[in-house]
Amino acid sequence: MHKLVGNTIKATIIQLIVALFITALILLSVYLLFGAKIEGTISLISKVSMDVDSEAKQVETVMTEDNKIKNYPEYGTKYATIEIPKIDVNLPVYYGDTLEVLKDGVGHSSGSYFPGEGGSIIYMGHNSAKVFRRFSELQIGNEIKVTTSYGEFNYKIYDMQLIKETEIDKLPIQKDKEILMVYTCYPFNNIGYATQRYVVYAELES
Amino acid sequence: MKVVKTILRYIITTILALSILMLVLINIFSSTIFNENYILSELEEEDYYSKIYDMAEDNFEKYINQSGLDESVLEGIITKEKVEKDSKIILDNIFNGTNEEVDTKEIEDKLNDNIKESLGGSIASSQQSAINTFVSTTCEEYKDTISHTNYEERINTYYNKIINYIDIVNKTLLIVTGVAIVLLILLNLRRIYRITAYLGVGLTVSGLICIIIDKFIASKVNIQGITILNDAISVVLRNILTDVMNKIMSYGCILLAAGIILIIVFALIKSLRKIKREKDQYNPEN
Numbered sequence: 001m002h003k004l005v006g007n008t009i010k011a012t013i014i015q016l017i018v019a020l021f022i023t024a025l026i027l028l029s030v031y032l033l034f035g036a037k038i039e040g041t042i043s044l045i046s047k048v049s050m051d052v053d054s055e056a057k058q059v060e061t062v063m064t065e066d067n068k069i070k071n072y073p074e075y076g077t078k079y080a081t082i083e084i085p086k087i088d089v090n091l092p093v094y095y096g097d098t099l100e101v102l103k104d105g106v107g108h109s110s111g112s113y114f115p116g117e118g119g120s121i122i123y124m125g126h127n128s129a130k131v132f133r134r135f136s137e138l139q140i141g142n143e144i145k146v147t148t149s150y151g152e153f154n155y156k157i158y159d160m161q162l163i164k165e166t167e168i169d170k171l172p173i174q175k176d177k178e179i180l181m182v183y184t185c186y187p188f189n190n191i192g193y194a195t196q197r198y199v200v201y202a203e204l205e206s
Numbered sequence: 207m208k209v210v211k212t213i214l215r216y217i218i219t220t221i222l223a224l225s226i227l228m229l230v231l232i233n234i235f236s237s238t239i240f241n242e243n244y245i246l247s248e249l250e251e252e253d254y255y256s257k258i259y260d261m262a263e264d265n266f267e268k269y270i271n272q273s274g275l276d277e278s279v280l281e282g283i284i285t286k287e288k289v290e291k292d293s294k295i296i297l298d299n300i301f302n303g304t305n306e307e308v309d310t311k312e313i314e315d316k317l318n319d320n321i322k323e324s325l326g327g328s329i330a331s332s333q334q335s336a337i338n339t340f341v342s343t344t345c346e347e348y349k350d351t352i353s354h355t356n357y358e359e360r361i362n363t364y365y366n367k368i369i370n371y372i373d374i375v376n377k378t379l380l381i382v383t384g385v386a387i388v389l390l391i392l393l394n395l396r397r398i399y400r401i402t403a404y405l406g407v408g409l410t411v412s413g414l415i416c417i418i419i420d421k422f423i424a425s426k427v428n429i430q431g432i433t434i435l436n437d438a439i440s441v442v443l444r445n446i447l448t449d450v451m452n453k454i455m456s457y458g459c460i461l462l463a464a465g466i467i468l469i470i471v472f473a474l475i476k477s478l479r480k481i482k483r484e485k486d487q488y489n490p491e492n
Contacts, residue, residue: 022411026415046489127271
């Protein structure tokens with residue numbers, strides 16, 4: 001009986017070793033023949049595979065003591081809210097200016113400064129009823145409040161202008177003074193593509 | 207001659223292992239990602255059509271604010287039934303290699319009616335061009351949301367070609383497997399029990415490779431993190447890939463177990479024969 005078991009185990013092990021050897025041979029051949037292609041495909045798939053936790057690990061935007069922003073928000077993400085009490089506006093502000101962003105609230109032109117940085121900030125929104133349709137009611141002296149994760153910023157309107165969409169010099173980017181420029185399409189209840197912009201200029205109060 | 211025969215047997219065993227492996231993988235793929243009914247059931251399970259319906263409505267909003275029209279004009283322009291019907295057209299196109307267009311006439315008509323109603327029944331000629339642009343943009347947005355890609359025609363052609371090839375490859379592999387088994391029988395006519403060893407080794411090799419493939423992919427790709435085009439598609443794709451991987455692992459384990467059993471059976475028969483032979487040698491009078 002012992003001999004039977006011993007011989008069976010021995011023969012089984014030999015065949016398993018043969019199987020392992022053939023497996024290794026096949027895998028080695030596949031690696032040598034298609035290794036580069038397999039690596040390429042895997043890396044391509046990995047590019048569309050995100051770390052599930054990465055979205056939760058978003059770092060909060062903060063401001064250092066010397067008024068410098070740390071951890072700028074990612075493009076397309078909400079980072080602030082804008083309140084204009086005079087026209088009952090209280091909307092989220094997203095970093096970016098795509099149609100996707102503007103569908104959900106107010107966009108922040110990516111070429112401009114952030115609140116608190118001391119330069120020009122450019123915000124824009126649609127002229128729809130739920131966004132800036134009532135812009136015509138705004139007057140000099142009205143307040144605009146921007147609340148971010150790193151602070152609250154209050155601005156006072158000092159000018160309003162109607163410009164053509166091509167007049168980008170009317171939205172100057174500078175870093176000497178903190179100015180918030182918020183614009184929308186004009187006329188406010190126009191149907192179709194509007195070629196004019198209604199801009200509200202506000203300066204930082206506190 | 208004996209050495210040559212043994213080498214030949216193992217070469218045939220390797221071919222057998224590869225053809226079993228390919229058969230298993232091809233059958234897994236043809237019963238999952240290349241099977242229209244399987245995809246349809248996955249879509250239904252994930253409530254895909256409702257998600258695409260919500261997505262289409264959400265995408266329309268991108269243009270409504272810009273258009274200056276009231277949001278109410280979008281009400282009822284699409285239904286979940288239409289989304290389901292059009293999604294199935296796209297899927298049929300992929301699996302049958304056809305290029306049937308998604309019909310947006312219904313959306314166009316409803317949208318025009320809604321706009322007319324919202325503007326008090328009459329549209330000024332100065333507004334007509336802007337409204338036409340809005341309507342056609344909305345219809346295009348709907349088509350994009352349903353089909354998800356601009357490479358639809360190319361995908362349809364390739365997918366259909368792959369499905370046709372799979373059938374041919376499957377038949378070829380069945381023939382190769384059959385021929386390999388027949389050759390092994392012919393090479394082991396004198397000791398036919400040896401066939402169990404070669405079959406066992408073949409199954410063990412294919413099982414091991416299946417398990418290694420599964421483990422290798424799992425270590426390199428985070429399937430649950432795959433994100434393509436939109437959430438609805440990503441979730442369905444993740445489920446399908448997880449299912450494929452689970453099937454590869456299951457088949458791998460089954461093949462490995464079957465292979466080991468056959469090897470043990472061979473080893474047992476071999477040992478019994480050896481013991482019998484030894485007994486016969488010591489007791490020649492028996």
